């Protein structure tokens with residue numbers, strides 16, 4: 001009996017042991033599980049939170065982008081419909097300009113007279129009354145309206161509206177109070193108002209305006225008639241590129257053109273455009289180069305010159321006396337570094353080789369950053385008066401300015417007369 005009990009105990013105790021061990025193991029597992037679940041909580045939860053936050057921010061970004069796109073779309077629709085709503089009544093313009101009276105005349109361009117006007121709400125306007133024989137047809141007119149209505153940049157003149165009534169074709173622009181750049185740069189008295197700092201800012205502003213036309217506006221636009229009289233100055237002397245009557249609308253990859261009708265002013269025209277009617281953004285770059293040299297030197301690049309301005313500047317550059325180009329009134333106070341860089345840029349833009357001319361994006365970069373190394377310029381085209389005569393080209397210099405309607409508003413200095 002005792003033996004049996006002992007045997008039983010012996011036989012029970014391994015079972016108990018097993019159960020105990022099992023319990024211990026389970027307890028161990030449970031503890032381990034608890035520990036690992038704690039670990040999981042510590043690692044996974046923040047990860048999940050981060051992922052959720054990331055997803056949320058991505059969704060927010062997507063939403064705001066879609067919203068922005070939506071606004072843009074609305075803006076586009078607005079713009080298109082506003083071309084119609086930009087239409088002015090002829091009587092409104094007639095009253096605003098006091099019946100197009102002479103005292104309100106601002107000047108005359110190739111396409112007609114320009115008048116100053118005041119709308120009933122007090123807003124100043126400039127009205128371009130296109131002459132009937134301007135050669136500008138209804139399509140060109142609408143082209144200019146559509147182009148300008150779409151373009152908005154601080155260095156471009158804004159279009160407020162247009163008027164088409166009977167034979168009358170009018171464009172209504174924002175009034176830019178300080179007239180055109182040529183009236184300062186080439187005027188023996190007013191030129192003293194443009195110190196180097198102002199001229200440098202003007203060069204930068206024109207470059208940014210052109211860059212916008214070439215690359216940033218939705219449609220690539222080639223200005224084709226960039227010159228000092230087409231740069232207007234606002235009350236703070238910020239330059240504004242005006243008059244897009246000859247600009248053409250391009251889809252972005254259609255960057256080059258060929259035309260039998262050359263529209264432009266010869267002193268500023270690239271050789272490939274003047275001689276073969278070929279234009280590209282690089283034709284504007286060429287004109288910009290000429291303009292920069294005019295702003296620095298105060299000299300007009302017209303047909304009366306023995307040697308054209310580009311060739312003259314190039315010769316001085318080669319002789320190492322480029323700084324002599326600078327207009328005498330500037331000599332007392334200017335930044336040698338800035339003037340040299342601008343002459344360099346002017347010569348790069350005026351190179352005969354179209355490919356070597358920089359883009360306006362490069363020009364803006366060159367003006368803004370001295371860490372950008374400029375390539376050495378190569379020769380400008382042989383554009384001397386002799387060659388012009390040889391080619392039978394005459395300088396087209398239409399455009400007169402009358403100052404009776406616009407006494408310059410000068411920000412902080414007055415012109416001594």
Ligand SMILES: Nc1ncnc2c1ncn2[C@@H]1O[C@H](COP(=O)(O)OP(=O)(O)OP(=O)(O)O)[C@@H](O)[C@H]1O
Nearest residue numbers: 106107108109110114126173175176180229243399
């Ligand atoms: N928005 C404006 N605000 C103030 N003045 C203006 C405005 N637009 C033109 N003018 C004045 O009228 C003049 C003639 O301008 P317009 O654009 O018709 O011809 P242009 O630029 O002189 O010559 P072109 O027709 O050959 O380009 C300008 O030089 C300028 O003095």
